[in-house]
Amino acid sequence: MRFSVTSQMSTDGVTEQSFTLGEITGILFTPQDATGPRPLILMGHGGGQHKRAPGIVAGAHRFAGEGGFAVAAIDAPSHGDRPKSEQFIQLASDMRARMAADEDATEPATAIHTLLAGQTVADWQAVLTAVQEFDQVGAGPVGYWGMSMGCRFGVPLLAAEPRIRAAVLGLLGARGLTDTAAQVTVPVRFLLQWDDKMVPRDQALALFDALASTDKTLHANPGGHGEIPAYETDDTLRFFTRHLG
Amino acid sequence: MRFSVTSQMSTDGVTEQSFTLGEITGILFTPQDATGPRPLILMGHGGGQHKRAPGIVAGAHRFAGEGGFAVAAIDAPSHGDRPKSEQFIQLASDMRARMAADEDATEPATAIHTLLAGQTVADWQAVLTAVQEFDQVGAGPVGYWGMSMGCRFGVPLLAAEPRIRAAVLGLLGARGLTDTAAQVTVPVRFLLQWDDKMVPRDQALALFDALASTDKTLHANPGGHGEIPAYETDDTLRFFTRHLG
Numbered sequence: 001m002r003f004s005v006t007s008q009m010s011t012d013g014v015t016e017q018s019f020t021l022g023e024i025t026g027i028l029f030t031p032q033d034a035t036g037p038r039p040l041i042l043m044g045h046g047g048g049q050h051k052r053a054p055g056i057v058a059g060a061h062r063f064a065g066e067g068g069f070a071v072a073a074i075d076a077p078s079h080g081d082r083p084k085s086e087q088f089i090q091l092a093s094d095m096r097a098r099m100a101a102d103e104d105a106t107e108p109a110t111a112i113h114t115l116l117a118g119q120t121v122a123d124w125q126a127v128l129t130a131v132q133e134f135d136q137v138g139a140g141p142v143g144y145w146g147m148s149m150g151c152r153f154g155v156p157l158l159a160a161e162p163r164i165r166a167a168v169l170g171l172l173g174a175r176g177l178t179d180t181a182a183q184v185t186v187p188v189r190f191l192l193q194w195d196d197k198m199v200p201r202d203q204a205l206a207l208f209d210a211l212a213s214t215d216k217t218l219h220a221n222p223g224g225h226g227e228i229p230a231y232e233t234d235d236t237l238r239f240f241t242r243h244l245g
Numbered sequence: 246m247r248f249s250v251t252s253q254m255s256t257d258g259v260t261e262q263s264f265t266l267g268e269i270t271g272i273l274f275t276p277q278d279a280t281g282p283r284p285l286i287l288m289g290h291g292g293g294q295h296k297r298a299p300g301i302v303a304g305a306h307r308f309a310g311e312g313g314f315a316v317a318a319i320d321a322p323s324h325g326d327r328p329k330s331e332q333f334i335q336l337a338s339d340m341r342a343r344m345a346a347d348e349d350a351t352e353p354a355t356a357i358h359t360l361l362a363g364q365t366v367a368d369w370q371a372v373l374t375a376v377q378e379f380d381q382v383g384a385g386p387v388g389y390w391g392m393s394m395g396c397r398f399g400v401p402l403l404a405a406e407p408r409i410r411a412a413v414l415g416l417l418g419a420r421g422l423t424d425t426a427a428q429v430t431v432p433v434r435f436l437l438q439w440d441d442k443m444v445p446r447d448q449a450l451a452l453f454d455a456l457a458s459t460d461k462t463l464h465a466n467p468g469g470h471g472e473i474p475a476y477e478t479d480d481t482l483r484f485f486t487r488h489l490g
Contacts, residue, residue, distance in 0.1 A: 192463075194454070194463075205450075208465070209439070214467060215467075215474075216466070216467060217464055217465065217466050217474075218439075218463065218464070218465035218466075219462055219463070219464055220453070220462065220463035220465070221461075221462050221463075222459060222460075222461060229460075229462075231487075235480075242476075
C-alpha cells in the first residue's frame with residue numbers, strides 16, 4: 001500500500017501530518033520539531049465519529065504536547081473521509097431510526113461493529129508498520145486508546161498484535177467479545193460510565209472481567225456515555241507514561 | 246477529655262507523636278520540623294488491625310513525607326492499645342472460629358461493626374478538634390481514608406461531619422449502610438478488589454452506587470482483600486492533593 005503525507009500543520013507545539021495509506025485516511029500527531037524515536041499511541045474513535053473528532057484531537061494533543069508521544073488516529077472503514085459501503089449505510093440508517101424512536105439499537109450497532117472489525121484490525125496493523133518508519137516515531141513501545149466502538153476494535157487488535165504493550169479501553173459491553181478479551185494480556189485501564197444508557201453496567205463489568213490481563217484497573221465515574229471526567233485524561237497520560245515511557 | 250502527647254520520634258523526615266485523648270490512643274504524623282497549618286488526613290484501620298498496622302504507617306508516611314499533609318491514625322474501640330469490651334471479645338472469638346472453619350463470618354463481623362460504629366464516629370470528631378489545635382495542623386481542609394472496617398466507620402463519619410471534604414473508601418459492601426451512604430456528598434475515591442473473597446463484588450458496587458457524591462470514582466483492581474496495588478497509593482496522594490491541597 002502506498003503511504004503519502006497529504007498535508008502538515010503545527011498548533012500549540014504539536015505537528016499534525018495528514019496521511020493516506022492505500023484507502024486508509026489518518027493523522028500522525030508528534031511534538032513540534034521532534035526528532036528520534038518515541039512511544040506511539042494509536043487512537044480509535046467511537047461510532048459515527050472520525051479521526052478529527054474533538055475527543056481524539058484533544059487527547060492526541062495532550063499525549064503529544066505534554067507526554068512527548070507520537071499519536072496516530074485513523075478513520076474507521078465507512079467513517080470520516082473514507083467511502084461508505086452499501087451494507088454500512090443500511091445498518092447506520094436502521095440504527096439512527098431506532099435511536100430517534102427511542103428503541104433499542106443494539107442489533108444494528110453490533111452488526112456494524114462485526115462488519116468493520118476485521119478490516120479495522122488489518123488497517124491498524126498496516127498503519128503501525130508505516131508510521132514507525134518515521135524518524136520521529138521509530139520502533140518504540142506502542143499503546144492503544146479506544147472507547148466504545150474504538151474499544152470494540154481495540155480488543156481484537158490487542159489479541160492479534162504483539163507490538164501493542166498497553167491499552168486504555170472502555171464504554172463497551174462484553175457481548176460477542178468474551179473469547180477475544182480472554183486473549184488480551186497487556187496492562188489495561190478500563191473506563192466505565194456509571195449512568196451509561198448505551199452500555200448496560202453489568203455488560204461493561206463483564207468485559208473488564210473477561211480481559212486476561214493481570215494488570216488491569218477499572219475506573220468508573222458517574223455520568224453518561226460521553227461524560228468521562230477530564231481528570232481521567234490526566235490519569236491516562238500517566239498510565240501510558242508508566243507503561244510506554 | 247484530656248489530650249496528652251505521650252512520645253515523639255522522627256523517621257525519614259516524618260515526626261510521629263503518640264497521643265491519648267481520654268481513652269482514645271492515636272498517632273499524629275507530620276513532616277519533620279513542620280510549622281503552620283496544613284491539610285489533615287484521618288486514617289481508619291481495618292478490622293483486627295490498629296493505628297500502627299503496616300498499611301496505616303506506610304500510607305501516613307507517604308502522605309506526610311511526600312504530600313506535606315498531617316495524618317492522624319487512632320485505634321478503634323477494642324483495638325490496638327485500647328481495652329477490649331466483653332461483647333467485642335465474644336463476637337471476635339465467634340468470627341475467628343467461623344473463619345478458621347471456612348464458614349461465613351459476615352454475621353459476627355457486621356455485629357462488631359454495629360457495636361463500634363457510634364463510638365468511633367464520636368472518637369474521630371473529638372480527635373479532629375484536638376489535633377487541629379496543633380500549630381503544624383490548624384483548621385485546614387480535612388480528608389478521611391479507610392478501607393474495610395475503616396470504610397464502615399468512615400461512611401457514618403462523613404455523613405455526620407461537615408469538616409471532612411474528601412474521602413478514600415473501599416473494600417466493603419453496602420449491607421446496612423445504604424441510607425447512610427446516601428448522606429455522603431463529598432468527593433470519594435472508592436477502591437474495590439475484583440477477587441475479594443470477604444466482600445461480594447455486587448455488594449461493593451452497591452455501596453459505591455449508594456454514595457450521593459456527584460464526584461466519585463470507583464477503582465477496581467484484580468486480587469484479594471488485602472492486595473490493593475501500590476500505584477493506588479500514588480493515586481490517593483494525588484486525589485487528596487487535588488481536593489485538600
